[in-house]
Amino acid sequence: NVDCGESGSTLRFFIPLGANLGCPLTFIGHGKLVSRPLQAYYDILDKQFVQYFNDNGNLPLTVNGLLMPGKFELPGDVSSQFVSGLLFALPLLKGDSEIIITSPLESASYVDMTLNCLAKYGVKIENVDGAHRHYLVPGKQHFKAQDSKVEGDWSQAAFWTVGGALGAGITASGVDFASLQGDKAVVEIMQRMGADIAKTDDSVTVNSGATQATIIDASNCPDIIPVLTVLAAVSEGTTKIINAGRLRIKECDRLAAMTSELNKMGAEITEEPEGLTITGKPEGLQGGVEVDAWNDHRIAMSLAIAAQCCAEPIILTGAGSVSKSYPDFWEDYKSVGGKIEVLA
Missing domain, CATH: 3.65.10.10 (Enolpyruvate transferase domain)
Structure with missing residues (x-):
């Protein structure tokens, strides 16, 4: 089992990787994560004929299969985490893939961060039109290990910037x-x-x-x-x-x-x-x-x-x-x- 706690990003990043293992992998979670939306992935797994089992759409979720390279369609108005999850997994497949975003992508900056991080570790992905609607993902790639420094978190800094404006x-x-x-x-x-x-x-x-x-x-x-x-x-x-x-x-x-x-x-x-x-x-x-x-x-x-x-x-x-x-x-x-x- 993979216990994702209450982290939506952990769950959505790992599901495509788990769907490419060729053996059963079960994701569990706690709190509201149990019922947070995953339909965008369910639609993809259905088209890919990858087996999955869930509790009426909720966690626990078990996936069992192998993703095949091809065209992957995702809505852009649910969460950018679905896009990032595919960007982590598709370069590892045996052939080339495409990601098509079927509606305007919200939180596009998070996808930019994903692409930037992947490039640092040797993975090449093309944002075809620069508008976050079409990505070309070559297969047979490998992540290249290296030392990196994790930058400071602006979402946490925001508490202190607002605190400074309200205090001393x-x-x-x-x-x-x-x-x-x-x-x-x-x-x-x-x-x-x-x-x-x-x-x-x-x-x-x-x-x-x-x-x-x-x-x-x-x-x-x-x-x-x-x-x-x-x-x-x-x-x-x-x-x-x-x-x-x-x-x-x-x-x-x-x-x-x-x-x-x-x-x-x-x-x-x-x-x-x-x-x-x-x-x-x-x-x-x-x-x-x-x-x-x-x-x-x-x-x-x-x-x-x-x-x-x-x-x-x-x-x-x-x-x-x-x-x-x-x-x-x-x-x-x-x-x-x-x-x-x-x-x-």
């Missing part, structure tokens, strides 16, 4: 402004909102100051939307978050979660089918309530950042969910002045 100033170091990560957009979005930002080659410093509303397109940066919702909640004017429907199928429905929990704290947020409308309260939020992380690491960290905007402390349940992506978050939170009391 924070520097996030170890970031790369030449990165292909879509979440790097946090800096540009915050600049549009009027945040006080200073950059060096590998760090960004954000100081406290008034911020204004803007329109935030979530298409290529979904992971930073929860914490940007916090900033918008205390910025002057009405912020619109658009093209964010995919946030409903993450570890939790992140649009519903941020609306529910921030409104408890005194924010004014309205859910839309594909986004949020946020009427800012520059005077801050009231707090003094119990909120829940919805078993989602990004919700937990976003609410922790929101606490510094509150007149009264909050009680956060589910705080341990940060361990999914950032086990040291609470230590770092305290290191920049955050106050925490663990309740029995």
Whole structure:
């Protein structure tokens, strides 16, 4: 068995590789991962005549077969993780393949990161028109081992850049402004909102100051939307978050979660089918309530950042969910002045 925990990327990256082993491999998961969408792969496995068994579309999923080179069609509006998963597996097949994206690709920056990483390890793939709609994948390729440095994570830095804008100033170091990560957009979005930002080659410093509303397109940066919702909640004017429907199928429905929990704290947020409308309260939020992380690491960290905007402390349940992506978050939170009391 392959235990993917609650990680959608782990599951979606490994399914195509597992479908090329020629022997049964079972994927299991926990939490909302059990029911997260996999239909794009099921359609491909059906066309490939690769056996698979699942629980009414949910995990556990067992695959048993061998992928054959050919044409692979995928929708682009569900998750770029399906595209990346195929990009990892298809170069290993015995012949050439094509990937056709049948609808506009959201989070295209993540696919760019995949292509860039594969190239570093000796795998060649052609983005035919440069528009993320057609990829040519030569077969019979091999990954070439080498030493590499993993760049800093902009999605994690975003918590501290927003925290700096709401507090006494924070520097996030170890970031790369030449990165292909879509979440790097946090800096540009915050600049549009009027945040006080200073950059060096590998760090960004954000100081406290008034911020204004803007329109935030979530298409290529979904992971930073929860914490940007916090900033918008205390910025002057009405912020619109658009093209964010995919946030409903993450570890939790992140649009519903941020609306529910921030409104408890005194924010004014309205859910839309594909986004949020946020009427800012520059005077801050009231707090003094119990909120829940919805078993989602990004919700937990976003609410922790929101606490510094509150007149009264909050009680956060589910705080341990940060361990999914950032086990040291609470230590770092305290290191920049955050106050925490663990309740029995």
